[in-house]
Amino acid sequence: MIFLKRYNNRALSLLEIMITLVIITVALVGIGSIFSVGMNAVNKNKVKLTARNLAKDLMEEVLSKAHWKTDGDACGGGGALAPETGEIRWVGMGSPTFNDVDDYNNFVDNPITDIKKNPLPYPGFRRSVIVKFLNPVDLSDSQSPTSFKKVTVIVDYDPQGNFSPSVFTYSISQIITYT
Numbered sequence: 001m002i003f004l005k006r007y008n009n010r011a012l013s014l015l016e017i018m019i020t021l022v023i024i025t026v027a028l029v030g031i032g033s034i035f036s037v038g039m040n041a042v043n044k045n046k047v048k049l050t051a052r053n054l055a056k057d058l059m060e061e062v063l064s065k066a067h068w069k070t071d072g073d074a075c076g077g078g079g080a081l082a083p084e085t086g087e088i089r090w091v092g093m094g095s096p097t098f099n100d101v102d103d104y105n106n107f108v109d110n111p112i113t114d115i116k117k118n119p120l121p122y123p124g125f126r127r128s129v130i131v132k133f134l135n136p137v138d139l140s141d142s143q144s145p146t147s148f149k150k151v152t153v154i155v156d157y158d159p160q161g162n163f164s165p166s167v168f169t170y171s172i173s174q175i176i177t178y179t
């Protein structure tokens, strides 16, 4: 009888240990997921902030160029929304550089580089630019040149780098008018 009691006690202890282990495991998983959610939130905010800064920088660069080409169509510029022959974004490479807003249409910056084509430390980010003419009546997209243009800078983030689809996308637009 004593032996049975001791055996039962031992069994109970083992059961208690197992229950305790389960409780600890559940607690650790809980703490882990809270930590992970916290980290994701921090990381998401960091990505968002970086994307916003990268977009703002490139938008400033684009808008620092001539808003309308000096030759071409009736509104004092326009023509093809593309760079002139041989033009590139980066200075100091023996080629003419982008000198008007239209040159940036369909430009893709991947990996992220500065104006001298030095890679910047933003792994997983990609920037691109879209320039479109707008219909002055309703600001819808226009296939032919008008006196309204919209510049959009898009920043995509994908740590895997394949961007299909992106993990996070941020974009800013600016409408410019011919004056």
Ligand SMILES: [Ca+2]
Binding pocket: 083, 084, 087, 097, 098, 099, 100, 103
């Ligand atoms: Ca140009």
